Amino acid sequence: MTPSPPPADPSRPAGPRPSRSRRHSAEAVTRLLPRPLQALIVAVLLVFVLLPVLYMFFASISSDLAVARGAFLPSRLDLGNYVRIWSTTDLGSGLVNSVAVAGGVAVACALVSVSSAYVLVRYAFRGRLTILRGLLALQSIPGTLMLLPVFVLFASLATLLGTPVIGTRWALFVTYLTFALPFSTWIMVTYLRGLPRELDEAARVDGASSWRVLTRIIVPLSWPGLVVSSILAFLLGWNDVLFASVLTNPETRTAAVSLQVFGASQEGGAIPVYGQLMAAALVCALPVVVLYLAFQRYLVSGLTAGGVK
Template identity: 75%
Template sequence: MVVPVSASNTIAPVRVTPHRASAKEGARQAQIHRLLPKPLLIVILAALLVFSMVPVLYIFFASINSDLAVARGAFWPTELTFENYSKIWTTVDLGTGLVNSVLVAGGVAIVCAGLSVSTAYVLVRYAFRGRLLVLRGLLALQSIPGTLLLLPVFVLFSSAASTLGVQIIGTRWGLFLTYLTFALPFSTWVMVTYLRGLPRELEEAARLDGASPFKILTRIIVPLSWPGIVVSGIFAFLLGWNDVLFASVMTRPESRTVAVSLQIFGATQEGGAVPVYGQMMAAALVCAVPVVVLYLIFQRYLVGGLTAGGVK
């Protein structure tokens, strides 16, 4: 790296050879190697890779295999066929379920990511009466099982529908409100933990320059908080994508999510002579693709967001 230095009214290039970042990275790698010998580290990583990839490979091979071969317990496909991937769109009605899941879970993720960063900023940077009570309440909400709140939420939405004359149960936005109730406290707590690690000096400098609180939030806090925002949004997305309990009660056939469609499809195949295992495995893989793509896209943000607050 070349740094200009002024001396005697001239500018001469000075070459700087040491790199602190690379030195720290090398020291960190050396500590890891001292903790675990390299052969043992390779064996552990290989075992973890096999442990995680064998079930995925079995599902893929079963999706391109015949139902009889899968029922006999065959791991390798005896005959390759990709018809299962074309049949699931009519057998399981996978298209409607995917659209509903993307709309509901994606909407919950976007709203949670936007509201959690602003709410957490107020809770972390401002002192007001009831602040600690709100923080403790957010933490206490995470310890309540969702199954205990299924009946109260259903009764609340039913009463609101009869009082206001607006249909809530069986609609997409009703399911959106349900997921938002559980996802927003967790996303806010994630952002509270992340914002506590941001330096206050940047905000104080912006405030001295005349920036308003809204401008500080949008121009400084949000750009620096992308890892935490992504983590809170992805966890909110997974809550809506994987849920079966609330979606099976709060939806109708036209608003059913993909998780409920898979659950119903698997239940209907239990009484058959030879269940369509190939279509079930193909549908499971297709439903897992959006989540895998989401993780691959935001992987670098997830690492920073999940480890935020761990080192001070």
């Protein structure tokens, strides 16, 4: 007979216990830095991060003359800059183009990366390690080196098809997808390695196919990884200026290019419209901030997946 387990201690609280590695890491940080020093370091980091944002906000509600004089705090509240930017610069169409291109890249990366990662993690075939190493090696290639080859490729494709390619949203979409997909796939490979294979085996015993296992088990359990890969792909398309300035025209330029053109057009003037520039920059940054705040919980769990076993 096997010995019976000892009775539970009623003095201990019920519920799941925190993992030993997490407790040890938290205790190590507490022992390394005392609480007052931790608070001081966090406060200094917040000052470095929030001070430029506060300056941009104060400048966006100040007059251009006050900003040109170097005033930090506004003398009076003026929200007119947030109204004038829509007529001064073509920011509205730029935001629409950025959302369309970057959002499409994020969705495509999420769908393709989870499927590719599922095959790379769950199946063994010839060339699997080569593909995984290639995904990692592609991250070391600077994007600036690919600008001229991409431009020549699209120009040749336009000549072959007889239809313009450069200056369309599809050119940006394919370009961003090319750079974002390997990184998104690598993130999903790292995340899916942490999912137990027993879930797949139990579903196959019940008669589920590979597609059903992917859609019914893997995808619902992979939301944190999908959110991380999607947001990083979205940021690639949202923040890019180099490829967007070359592969777009005035009708298809993104918000980042519109902001750059708006800032360059103010150089050499008597008093540049600093207030409108700061207001336009805050408006362009707002969707990314909202995106991070909305998916913060998934981002934390997705980025730390695989870090602690």
